[in-house]
Structure formats: structure tokens, C-alpha cells
Amino acid sequence: MADAPGWQGLLDDGEQILWQGRPSSRIDWLDGDWRSALMGLVMVAFALFWMFQAAKSGTGMWVFGMLFLVIGLRTALSENVLPAYIRSRSWYTLTNRRAIVATDMPVRGRRLASFPITAATPVVLEPGDPGSIFFGPLALSERKGEGFLLIPEADKVMRIIRKIQSGEETKDAP
Template structure:
């Protein structure tokens, strides 16, 4: 069987692509996005007030507030728009053995990650329109420890069908 175009050297010889898709790139409002947005606006507003008051003293001391102002703006708008922007630069592929997540992000470059789908893979289906299917997780470092980030196909149109395909892979019945 011939491999899908562009997958030469990535897929195993007898591995077959059974689905490809992209996540929904629309912006979503979640509680954590709203909290980040409000905190960022408060931070930027405080820096702006500080800069105005510092400028009244004369000189260029007020410019030290610019860094804080732009950090606040970045937190406010980054928390709101980052996940949607990241999804717009993401592609998903499901083969009869693995799930692939490809991204092309500025400053990070291109990335292709592969996640095997085995009988022991825990697959969480989050229904809805669009649906999400989580099948792995990564631990990320923070200042005082680690936190868990779920990995999967986020916000896809035909989630129920893809979920069925993944369950078929686990049963050894993949097409």
C-alpha cells in the first residue's frame, strides 16, 4: 500500500492515514481567559497610572513603567487570543497506529509529535460542537513544581467519528 503524500519517512511501511483534520480556530471564552484578561488589564492600568504620575516629576523615569504596561497588555490579550491563534496553526492526523499533532508557530518553529494509540491508551471524549478527544498528557515545569497539560485533538468537527476510529484502533479493527 502506498503512503499518503508527504508522509514518506515518517510513517511505518504498513501504516495508513485514516483521518486528517484541523481544529476550530475561533476564539472561546473560558473562566481562565476572563481572569487572565482582567488581571492583565489591571496590571497595565496600574502601570499606566504610575507612568502618568512619574512623568509629572519630569525626566525619563516614567519610561520604566513601559515594561510593566506591555507585560499587562500581553497577559490580557495573550490569555484571550493565544489558544485560538495556536489552533489556527495546528494540523491533526490519525493513522491506524498513532495520532499526530503538527504545529507551525513563530519563534518555536515547526513541530510534529506522535502519540501511539494502544489498548491501554486512555481516550477522553468531550462531546459538543466542536468536540475534543484527549489521549495523552504532558508535564510542564513551572517555578515550584510541575503541572499537567492534556494532549489531544481539540475542537474538531467530526469528533464522534474520530473517537470511533480511535476505539477501533484500540480493538485492532482499524480500517
């Protein structure tokens, strides 16, 4: 991220990058909301049926099915595909002072979320391969909040964060 065009000048004086990475962009079919996906697929099937039958009648009413088609597709894909797409457009950076989550989305553009890492910052590790690290007050809630999602070396990054929080030297970061 620091070397990518348009992201220069984001670090404060004395701030050093300790780790950078990208999340896994795989689609997580097991962790999504299957009820929403199923409801969306039913809506898509109904919309396609409506549009086909209305087109056969020649009345032009098939256009109304487009609304249900779009809503159904969004409902079906938003819990599994959309998060994977957002992760594919995300970059993570850990410095000796903060965690940075950068995204570059079409239409929305570039966004930067920054989370100070202090001894008082709530940080939660969700182990796994890949694992996730969540920051801030929402990290302690069920909602989880923001963080480094689905990174392959989450345990190593968590150790670096703990060193930052304890005030230890962090020059030996991977």
C-alpha cells in the same frame, strides 16, 4: 500535513492516514480564566497611566512602565487569545497506529507530538460542537494533556480511534 512541504516522510512503513483535520481557531472567551484576564487588564491600565504621567514629567521614567505593560498584556491574553493562535497553527492526523499533532509556530518552529494508539492508550472524548479528544495518561486527569482540540467531527474521530484500539479494520474512515 502529509502533503505540506517539510512534513514528508513522517509515516512508518504500513502506516495509513485515516483522518486529518484542523482545530477551530476561534477565541473561547467563555472557557478562559477571567480572573487572570481581569488582573492583566488592570495591570495594562496601570502601566498606561504610569507611562502617560511619567512622559508628562519628562524624566524618562515612562520606560519602566513598558515592563508592566508587556506583563499585563500577556496575562490578559494568554488564557484566551494565545491558545486560539496556537490552534490556528496546528494540524491533526490520525493514522492506523498513532495520533499526530503538528504545530508550526514563529520563533519556536515546527513541532510534532505523536501518541501511539493501542488498546491500553487512555483516550477521552470531550463532547461538544466542536469537541476535543485527549490522549495519554494525562487524558484521565483534570489537566487533560495533549490531543485533538476543538475539532468539528470529534465523535466520528473517536469512533475511528475505538476501532483502532479494538483491532477492527478502519478502511471506512471518513
